[in-house]
Amino acid sequence: MRVNADMQYPADPGEVYAMLTDQTFQERKTGEISKGAWDVRVQQEGDSAVIVSHRTLPSDVIPEAFRGFVGSSITVTQTEKWGPAAPDGSRAGSIDVELGGAPVRFTGTLALAPATGGTTERVEGDLKAKVPLFGAKVEKAAEPAVRAAIDAEGRIGLEWLAEKA
Secondary structure: OEEEEEEEEOOOHHHHHHHHOOHHHHHHHHHHHOOOOEEEEEEEEOOEEEEEEEEEEEHHHOOHHHHHHOOOEEEEEEEEEEOOOOOOOOEEEEEEEEEEOOOEEEEEEEEEEEEOOEEEEEEEEEEEEOOOOOHHHHHHHHHHHHHHHHHHHHHHHHHHHHHHO
């Protein structure tokens, strides 16, 4: 299942990248969207960065019909990789979200681009469930959680930028 989302920020791409790769921002975001134990690490690599978070969620976040696949909790590992800035400040990256114990994975691309009044962060990817006969149903059931995480990043990002203004 294809998942696409755009987030608009009232700041230039450099400021948005600085926010997205700030350890404190990532801790705030991960803490707010987690319903259990979590950790996050931002590793700067020159003009690039890798962000890895682990979240433990109760299995009640997925439809009851599919809880047998995961047990009492789900460990979500999210890895974001951001490349170097282009001359206009835009950046490309990748995202990989794996649900430990569940045959579901979200992989895609990230992009920051200048836009009128600020920056657009774009997330585009594929949500895949490797479940014979039920893959499409599992994907459809998991899609709201993926969108909720994307929406939360946008909301928390806007709050963060407003506080820093």
